[in-house]
Amino acid sequence: MGFTWKSRRNYLIGLGLAAIAAGCNRVEAESGGDVAYNWDPARSESVAGVPTAAVQSAIQARLEGEAPADVAPDLWKHVDVLYKAYDGTPLWMDSKGPIADRTSALIRALTDAHSDALRLEEYPIAALAQAIAAVRHAESPTAEQLAHADVLLSSAYLALAEDLLSGQTNPKEVTNDWHIDFKHEKLDSAVVRSLRADRLDVGIARMRPEGTDYQVLRQGLQELRQVVASGGWNTVPEGKPLKVNDRDAPTRLAALRTRLAAEGIAVPADTGRVYTRQLSDAVSQFQAQHAINVDGILGAETVKSMNVSADFRLAQVAANLERHRWLPRFLGERYIFVNVPAFRLQAYDGTGVALDMKVIVGEEYEGRTTPAFSDQMDHVVFRPYWNVTPDIQSKELEPKFAQNPGYMEANNYEYWSDGGTRRIRQTPGPKNSLGLVKFMFPNSYNIYLHDTPSRSLFQRDVRAFSHGCIRVENPNQLAQWALGWDEARVEEAMQRGNDNRTVRLERKIPVYIAYFTAYEKDGRLHFGNDLYSKDEDLARVMNPGARPSAAMMQQLESLRKLVEG
Template sequence: MNLRTTPRRLAAALLLGLTVLGGCKSHKPTPVRHRGLALPPVDKTWNPAALTAVHGVSADSIRLAIAARLKGKRPEPLSASSWKHTGELYALHVSSPLWMNADGLRGDRTSALLRAVAAADSDALELASFPLKALGGALDELRRAKKPTATQIANADVLLTSVYVALGSDMLTGQVDPRTVSQDWHIDPREEDVDSALVAVIRTQDLDVALGQLRPQEQDYDSLRKQLQRYRALVAHGGWKPVPKGRALKPGDADSAERLNALYDRLRAEDYLGESAMRPAAAPVDSTNVSPGFLYDEALAGAVARYQETHSINVDSVLGPETVESLNVPAEYRLGQIAANLERYRWLPRNLGSRYILVNVPAFRFEAYDDDSLALEMKVIVGAEYKDRNTPTFSDRLETVVFRPYWNVTPDIQHKELDAKIAADPGYMDRNDYEYWNDNGVTRVRQKPGPKNSLGLVKFLFPNDFNIYLHDTPERGLFEKDVRAFSHGCIRLERPAELAQWVLGWDADSVERAMEEEPNNKAVRVKEKIPVFIVYFTAFFRDGDLYFGNDLYSRDDKLVAAVGGGATPSADAAQASNALRTLAGQLAGE
């Protein structure tokens, strides 16, 4: 994406279009929870094809000028994809102007678009990705002209449409291509749906509301937008200072006043300690009458435990190296993570379906939804941090439940893990219920169904290119750990029987019989396939609280850098945003 046009130049160009005209109408988007585009009614007064003239210039000559402009140079810094979508939108309306009426610019619709673009920084979108400089110049030229030409009208209209398309495309599919920032993200945001969404939105009666519907509608996305503002304020006020490294502290231990006061200030910065919390007190003197320092008391230890819980650290109240390292992550980086996860939301399809499964790897969490309501949630164990064991990010559809499955050991696992154990211990296979079997002429190892089976007593298949599935596990104790990255990539479920009930609609007794009694390897087809989304969000919410997950697979750094301009808008970007709002207010009165 070309970002060479600076916000300062954008603001200057937009300010050229300002004249003292009328006030600004205020419209707030209606909150809608459904992921699809729940749009206002169609605007029956908007009919570009029926337009006969604009400012006395024939519509036919304007259409020819629009067609010519679309064949010309792509406006900077618009992406090639957005320019393509711009052309397709005009093709559907026979090159008719989309932002005009007989008297010129439709102020209500144009101002709604400019307000939406001005507010894009609240989604951590970078204003410099839109052709605002060219737009500001074109609008200024059009509004100053006593007798506008077809070329002037066409140029302003095409640039408005290109900004609209860029905003819509960025909201619907993101500003950053995940393939360019090492995300291992294989979920298609359905680029092909962009055109239909843009066509639907531009036809609506209340464009303010409709443009608001372009952004993801999940409650967590909206909560992240609020946290974006909170962390911007924290960064603007200097963030927080690091906690000095030192020995691990358990509740009741003593340490220097400098270190414990630094810890106190750090925890206060993100509200892990309330305003009434007292600063660390001196520890009682020992028999030598020498003070051992200041006390790591229950209040500090409790706040550390809450911090650990919300940062995917094993909760033990101990101020150890991992906790100190996390506390010392700069506020700027946490802000960048929030922006990065807003972008990840935009990489998802806008409609996940009425019934779907969501597994967030860094949260070690499974969720199942019915009609946008949480129906089931549980802990999961995901792929280990070794590169060849990472759980990938992808989507597919669950179509089969298998009770009492065999585990067909993959050649890679057999070679790396089992062959040596089998060679060293002749009884290993019998004790662990392994057997040899013939797989199309190749001798392989598999584990028999039963309580020792590594897949447990049930697995859930959604055929995919990664051979990943959901399954039970005999290693129940691992769910007691806070950080649960132990598998070869597949996802182990805390309560698989409940998932089987939800998927198949069976009662608990029927599921229990299928898991405990033969036949083995019993496959049950799901009546209606269920979408499954394996996602990677490192900033998320639980019970209304913001959590920063463990970046298990080191996928944040490149994305945080890529969204930096949107996370922390420059003063020039703020000026450009203000200029857009001012111009929107003036156009609303025209």
């Protein structure tokens, strides 16, 4: 797959000039918790002894030239727009030269970008060091030297802001199945707002995705880096499946205990050849943290997961940090979030998680996957028909009808005319494959949430059984939350109400169907099942950011000392 790091998406810092100018020219202070947003660039008469007008002219001349080698051409255009919003005023200089606290905050933020698994080579570190050194070491820096340093600082800021706010990669280049759109105008304002923070370090930090998931992933990244640096973890030899009290080679069981301990799982003392209950319980804990059916049996799937290298897990965490940056920064006041590999739905309101339930997602079979996308839920249908898709009709149901003439009537199927086309549908009722309620957010993928009569499937830990739509564990609770009804009213509509009854929501609810194979659960890092084999390409692309070179870290440290010295 072809990929270029510098194919920036151009929809982050479209930076509508009028909007930015209006925002930046406001004189009132904005509040943002523990930081105010009322900074404006100094408009002193001179910068380090050079008339400010001369520095402004030098900035304009520099921006009219070609982009520096370390700055992408499209980002260079955004730098130009940013300066125009401030009438060409230097953004990182005051009467004494570089503004110490703000330049230091930016360099420290660039250094800390490795904790987000961002590729540090994307930032103009070497050029920035040369430019700042030229200003620092000159007895009387020229307007051109001051302008060059200021422009490179702005370039680094915009590059970092774009990466934190929307990711370092274009999702369309590394996957064909991520269709969650950004709120571009909110990202634009976030870039300018953060620059206006009185404490720039806090302003930049707030460009990261919020929430426990992202923080747990960042922590997991650091821990896995330490594991990789120490040589990774051992593998567990393949062998026969082991149940409690089974016997096996002591060397294999010793390898198992060592591998479990590497995950921070408490393991029993040496038990020789016996696969004890305590060891089985430890394996169950590993299974629960890796989306494997929890049975305590050391089977092939569990061993395969244990033998995934620490290097790949590290890159996998980096990939999932990037997926978080692909999401809109503001998901809504009330919204539904489904993580497909975690088989989990959460409904959020202003106070946090209001609902948390299991889901069943699409099985990877003949393209029946559940895509990553977002849309707006606008209605609920009680006691729905299931209008069978042409594909399921021809490949599954009609062959069953031919083999068993009584199958159609026994399962409440019927033919109906859809614009002259003979289609199959299942009538409402407890046998209906959609259960007694479905939740609609019209989309081009024909995906929705629904009840199911197959309740036993929720007892499984790996739940990829559907044709692509998403079955929910607690449909009554979800309907209560979405509609604002009480339990009795929802139950009446589901059990005894009119067939195919549509109820419109008073306010649409955003629904996000996402794909995260590393995520937080109960305060711990869990790894999901890469159901649709989407990790490999993104993990490969993100691996350089997951493992920054010692040389690059040293270069950043030298730059920090230069700025703060």
